[in-house]
Amino acid sequence: xxxxxxxxxISKAGRWLAFVPSAVAAGALFALMVMTFFDVVxxxxxxxxxxxxxxxxxxxxxxxVFSALPVISWRGEHxxxxxLDPVFGKRLARARDAAINLVCGIVLYWxxxxxxxxAGRAREYGDVTxxxxxxxxxxxxxxxxxxFATAVTLxxxxxxxxxxxxxxxxxxxxxxxxxxxxxx
Numbered sequence: 001x002x003x004x005x006x007x008x009x010i011s012k013a014g015r016w017l018a019f020v021p022s023a024v025a026a027g028a029l030f031a032l033m034v035m036t037f038f039d040v041v042x043x044x045x046x047x048x049x050x051x052x053x054x055x056x057x058x059x060x061x062x063x064x065v066f067s068a069l070p071v072i073s074w075r076g077e078h079x080x081x082x083x084l085d086p087v088f089g090k091r092l093a094r095a096r097d098a099a100i101n102l103v104c105g106i107v108l109y110w111x112x113x114x115x116x117x118x119a120g121r122a123r124e125y126g127d128v129t130x131x132x133x134x135x136x137x138x139x140x141x142x143x144x145x146x147x148f149a150t151a152v153t154l155x156x157x158x159x160x161x162x163x164x165x166x167x168x169x170x171x172x173x174x175x176x177x178x179x180x181x182x183x184x
Contacts, residue, residue: 018074021067021146028063035060052131059129062139066146070153076168098161105155112147119144 035056043049050056072078076097088096119140127136160168 014074018071021071021149024067025064028060028067032057032060032064052129055129055131059134059139062143066143069146070149073150073153074157074168076157094161094165098158101154101158101161103158105151105153105158108147108151108154112144112151115140115147116144 035050035053039050039053085093119137122140123135123137128134129136157168
């Protein structure tokens, strides 16, 4: 009974950790939807589109993708090619998933650092967006932080596959649906 309570607490904590980035992604999607609606109405009815629609679309898309990335990574909801899954047994699949997550977490450190450096350069140069004149380093730092969070998430997922597999659910080849995995 004690182990089940601990698992429930971990699952509840995971849902709370996933709430903020999921809410940010949902907010960006809603803002993109509203902006697109008004752009279409203004373009069709008044022949006067929202001038910064393309710019705002880029910003909202970046916010959606990069805020959702750590949550998707933890839940293992990436696109997976499972051609070799029948070759792997349960233990071997767990080891494979641990190794893949660890390597991906380590490898993501480089792009996160690179985007962080580019954000610093954009800040120094005073780069701004074309229409709204929003400093570009804001979105670049956001992307860098989200990429760092994804790297940490993947590394933690790899460690959990190796040490605490019950925290991350079944290996990809063993799961019937994504609802059985992680903090779903």
